[in-house]
Amino acid sequence: MPVLSYREAIRAALREELARDENVVVMGEEVAQFNGAYKVTEGLLKEFGPRRVVDTPISEAGFIGVGIGASMLGIRPVMELMFWSFSYVAFDQIVNNAGNIRYMSGGLINCPIVIRGPANGGTNVGATHSHTPEAILASHPGIKVVCPATPYDAKGLMKAAIRDNDPVYVMENTILYNDKGEVPDEDYIVPLGSADVKRVGADLTIVAHGRAVLTSLKAAEILEKEHGVSVEVVDLRSIRPLDEATVLASVRKTHRVLLVEENKPFCGVDAQLAYLIQAKAFDDLDAPIGRVSSIDAPQIYCKPLEDIQIPNPARVVEGALKVLA
């Protein structure tokens, strides 16, 4: 099977969907001539031309609103945000318009738009460029949010998102863009709302999404080697819709849970998961649910401290041992 980077996997999804459907349009700052701020869209302008791959001015509320308006008429815009942090200047369009129009029209209209781009800290760029808004956005009914952790999932989720008839917000991660993995050449999708057990284990379930999955997998190795603990790692892949069944099945098997995310703790994705697990699997738990998230402060610039602020394998191991105690 071909090995692609996370970046190349997303690009492959965009290329295949651009070729498959004339209505797919890629739009965003620097996506065309510049080949993408993070080179995800490299070569697409050359292959598909300026009608399908469109550079926008720095004008997020404007161009995302244009994409939403176009999507109501059946265009399938894939909008790149250079950082999801920039979505905050387009919040009215992203939430009020894309998220509510179907409901307010009594189901007469739908917005098949994808908004994608990196949403992560850990890159030493300070608070304004390090937001992880998956929980904020997923808290709005009408919106879907996915966070791929691997090249395979990135391609499959992106293709599913583009074919989906609702607004889907894909949160990538700049630190993962160079990560490599096996990605099939053939057409496939990863359905939204399907979690994936990335490592099978017996003693503890770790639930994570995005880069926190990879951090958790590293922690699981350490836990096995140094502490003799068998850890199962469930990758949510999709925040909304949410694969409750896979999470609960793992909890019922291991009876202990650690939730790991790169979000800040207050009202994060894990707050919802902790509620879900205690409500539906209380009798299966042998210990209180544990949690490791980013330290609750605006993202710090200082690199050595930022590496502590975001969950790292050492913090995940420490959190796991508490749940196992």
Added chain:
Amino acid sequence: MAKPNALTHPESLKRPPGPSAYAKDPANARLSKADKIRLYTQMARIRHFEQRCIRTYQQGKIGGFLHLYVGQEAIAVGTLSVLGKDDHLITGYRDHGHALMVGMDMNSCMAELQGKATGCSKGKGGSMHYFAPDKNYWGGHGIVGGQAPLGAGIAYALKHKGLKGCCLTYMGDGAVNQGAVHEAYNLAALWDIPVIFVIENNGYSMGTSQERSTAHPGSLAQRAEGYGMDWDLVNGHDLYEVRAKTAAAVRRAHEKSRPTVLEIFTYRYFGHSMSDPDKTYRDKEEIKDYRENKDPIKLWEKALLEEGVLDAAKVAAINEAAMDEAEKAAAFADASPYPEPSAITQDIYWEEDNRGPKTTSRGTIIFGD
């Protein structure tokens, strides 16, 4: 405030209302007698619908906001009457007039105000959120100026699909200071998008007059020059003028794929919404002057009487029929049921409402307690 001049007011607003200089414009010369009567009927229907809404609101049957269109009828009727089959529209929250003009029926519009299941949005949108995509009408939007980029996007899609259409994108004078509007202007001009931004300038953004809200010495439309867009000023009390100048903008969109900003001068007779007591920011004399001397329906009626198209009996019959239609719509709304509680969680996601082997979503998407 600067003295009215060519950059701030349409020529026709500088003198007392009289015969329209635009009656013989090609856009109007082609109107048959029946067409002219139909335009009158549409304006009368909007006015009587809105007046019936006031009663329903006062009866406590309409919750939330109710922004009335009374006084502004010639804009929706004039602008929309020149559109063709591939032309679309989107507007803000003062959206009833446009809805009736594109052919949404009074019953479903009235029922929506009461939150009934028979409403045009099944009771999920309310006054500010009417939609009729089958009639090229994309809402009905509650956030001031938020629809401007959407309108540019609709026109962008028409162009992408190779259709010769445009999108009329309406907003009030209060919207012109929103960032999203300026971003939409820039993109429309930059990308040659066939969109027409229509500023319905009724003089007040809620209770704040233009001179207290807008740092521009000329007209609101003149700001288009900063983006290299064409613009025009329109007397919104004169249906002939509204049609003529809109038709020119539509031609520009169709033939050159270029945007336009039209600023149409108008006046609302009631407060910003029903919750505005309308006592603090404008005086009664001003309202009286507009009602008596510049009312767009009265002026159109006068023109058609003078042209011999209408007579007093016909005027009475049209108004009676419109009143009757509004009355029946109110009765229909009263008699309609509220939606079932299960409706709360429907119409959120297309994929959920149509879930099957081909849909892309699994898992839980609507969450319980």
